[in-house]
Amino acid sequence: MEKGGGKGGPPPANGLVVVVGGGIAGLGAAQRLCRNLGFRNLRLLEASDRCGGRVCSQPAFGGLVDIGAHWIHGPSKNNPVFQLALEYGLLGEKEMSEENQLIEVGGHPGLPSLSLSSSGKNVNLKLVEDVSNLFYTLLDQTREFLHMAETPVPSVGEYLKKELAQLMADWTEDEATKSLKLSILNTFFNLECCVSGCHSMDLVALGSFGEYAMLPGLDCTFSEGYEGLTNCIMTSLPKNVIQFNKPVKIIHWNGSYTQEKFPGVKFPVLVECEGGEQFPANHVIVTMSLGVLKEQLTTLFDPPLPHSKAEVIKRMGFGTNNKIFVEFEEPFWEADCQQIQVVWEDSSPFVDDKSELENIWFKKLIGFLVLPPFESSYVLCGFIAGLESEYMETLSDEELISSLTQVFRRITGNPQLSGPRSILRSKWHSAPYTRGSYSYVAVGSSGEDIDLLAQPLPEDSSAPQLQILFAGEATHRTYYSTTHGALLSGWREADRLINLYDSEAQQQKLKP
Numbered sequence: 001m002e003k004g005g006g007k008g009g010p011p012p013a014n015g016l017v018v019v020v021g022g023g024i025a026g027l028g029a030a031q032r033l034c035r036n037l038g039f040r041n042l043r044l045l046e047a048s049d050r051c052g053g054r055v056c057s058q059p060a061f062g063g064l065v066d067i068g069a070h071w072i073h074g075p076s077k078n079n080p081v082f083q084l085a086l087e088y089g090l091l092g093e094k095e096m097s098e099e100n101q102l103i104e105v106g107g108h109p110g111l112p113s114l115s116l117s118s119s120g121k122n123v124n125l126k127l128v129e130d131v132s133n134l135f136y137t138l139l140d141q142t143r144e145f146l147h148m149a150e151t152p153v154p155s156v157g158e159y160l161k162k163e164l165a166q167l168m169a170d171w172t173e174d175e176a177t178k179s180l181k182l183s184i185l186n187t188f189f190n191l192e193c194c195v196s197g198c199h200s201m202d203l204v205a206l207g208s209f210g211e212y213a214m215l216p217g218l219d220c221t222f223s224e225g226y227e228g229l230t231n232c233i234m235t236s237l238p239k240n241v242i243q244f245n246k247p248v249k250i251i252h253w254n255g256s257y258t259q260e261k262f263p264g265v266k267f268p269v270l271v272e273c274e275g276g277e278q279f280p281a282n283h284v285i286v287t288m289s290l291g292v293l294k295e296q297l298t299t300l301f302d303p304p305l306p307h308s309k310a311e312v313i314k315r316m317g318f319g320t321n322n323k324i325f326v327e328f329e330e331p332f333w334e335a336d337c338q339q340i341q342v343v344w345e346d347s348s349p350f351v352d353d354k355s356e357l358e359n360i361w362f363k364k365l366i367g368f369l370v371l372p373p374f375e376s377s378y379v380l381c382g383f384i385a386g387l388e389s390e391y392m393e394t395l396s397d398e399e400l401i402s403s404l405t406q407v408f409r410r411i412t413g414n415p416q417l418s419g420p421r422s423i424l425r426s427k428w429h430s431a432p433y434t435r436g437s438y439s440y441v442a443v444g445s446s447g448e449d450i451d452l453l454a455q456p457l458p459e460d461s462s463a464p465q466l467q468i469l470f471a472g473e474a475t476h477r478t479y480y481s482t483t484h485g486a487l488l489s490g491w492r493e494a495d496r497l498i499n500l501y502d503s504e505a506q507q508q509k510l511k512p
């Protein structure tokens with residue numbers, strides 16, 4: 001491929017399009033473009049040997065588990081992931097029911113069926129419910145600051161603590177109960193770190209927290225794995241569109257490149273992969289995660305991104321939430337138990353434990369979901385966010401099993417409890433093509449930054465238009481961090497290209 005000056009002839013059909021990344025955003029964009037007959041010259045370059053990205057189901061424990069996206073958040077008629085799952089017949093009767101779609105939970109996870117403390121006591125569930133109500137009442141209040149020029153404090157965490165400090169003055173319980181309430185609150189702070197995908201709620205911008213929009217419907221899962229959905233989109237694409245094991249290294253833009261197949265035609269973009277393979281294009285839709293964009297900011301684009309776009313990528317938040325699946329031969333929980341909360345006594349949202357991560361990482365675990373029983377084992381799915389989660393990724397399986405055995409012995413109060421038979425965990429922070437779990441609006445950033453990230457390049461209208469388009473969960477202003485946000489962002493960028501050629505065709509027709 002050569003770089004040259006000069007203008008070429010008309011591009012083939014609606015131009016050559018390259019989609020970078022085969023997660024749900026990239027697959028959604030490719031499917032939308034393929035359904036539009038003008039886009040015959042389409043390539044989707046995926047770095048790994050599979051599609052799905054952060055939608056990832058793995059065989060384990062004699063069944064399948066999802067190590068990435070877990071729920072359809074808000075499964076109801078305006079959720080495109082729900083609609084596609086219906087279309088492909090991937091949901092059960094309960095999930096499809098009208099009743100399920102109408103339930104409003106305001107984005108709050110349900111209460112645990114069991115709450116265990118670090119000294120092996122059952123925490124009173126009425127107390128947990130009261131603390132939960134307090135926490136979510138305060139969290140909902142943060143929405144009042146949306147679009148306000150100034151907020152009383154910069155972050156959601158600081159706001160929650162400021163309000164709590166005032167309310168605590170009126171707590172009338174004995175000291176032990178007050179201390180337990182703080183410990184339960186600490187678990188809710190950690191749970192919210194999992195939901196937001198951040199290390200601390202002190203990092204999440206107060207003014208923009210209300211940007212995130214909730215859809216009605218009781219969150220549901222895919223009994224045959226979330227990846228069934230991305231597999232269905234993948235198989236709907238024409239053969240040869242997806243090319244696996246093609247990690248994109250550099251996206252050259254604002255250039256003029258040729259390709260043998262189209263003699264005399266000049267393309268403004270050249271996508272270069274590790275290993276040197278090159279793909280000229282008129283348009284490239286970039287869908288890699290914000291974590292990858294942050295890491296490769298200085299090398300991925302040639303010429304580099306405009307300063308304002310680069311600053312947005314630096315400012316926006318991208319953190320880690322991981323899952324740890326733990327397999328037991330025998331359950332220590334009752335058959336009807338759905339969620340086990342873990343409360344670390346003497347912890348508090350007001351105290352930042354500065355000990356070495358090695359000694360305290362497990363205190364960030366919020367608890368475990370009880371998965372439906374497998375054929376011959378019982379599996380819990382734990383959640384852990386932040387730097388502790390990133391540290392957990394560095395442990396060997398043996399170290400992790402040993403630490404978790406201690407945790408389970410403590411919370412059950414049974415020093416003889418048999419440890420887990422096996423474990424499986426996600427490592428989203430170390431994953432080279434993800435570098436974390438999902439985005440959040442960080443202090444110093446705002447919802448406008450999300451829209452700025454989504455703006456295509458070049459900004460200059462005299463150069464060929466829509467050379468680089470941006471999709472992926474981090475580019476959706478109201479549904480960032482979710483699969484439906486990612487899918488909608490892919491559709492948005494596909495439509496942007498479709499509209500470009502539709503309006504060009506209209507203008508041609510109008511010419512005398």
Ligand code: 6YU
Pocket residue numbers: 020021022023024025026045046047048050051052053054055067068069070071072073109110112191194195246247248249287288289292321322323339340341366367368369383426428433434436437438471472473474480481482483484486
């Ligand atoms: C949702 C959910 N869920 C959990 C966890 C994670 C995420 N999300 P992708 O990254 O997918 O695709 C990009 C592709 O690009 C990828 O294939 C790369 O390989 C490729 N690529 C990268 N670099 C490249 C290069 N150089 N060249 C070529 N290709 C390249 N979302 O809706 N519901 O439940 C969760 C969750 C652990 C990690 C989630 C969830 C987020 C989604 O997964 C995510 O937004 C989209 O998949 C992103 O798609 P994309 O296409 O934009 O990017 C006690 C008790 C407990 C009670 N409950 C506890 C609640 C705890 C909270 N848990 C939440 C779980 C969540 C949120």
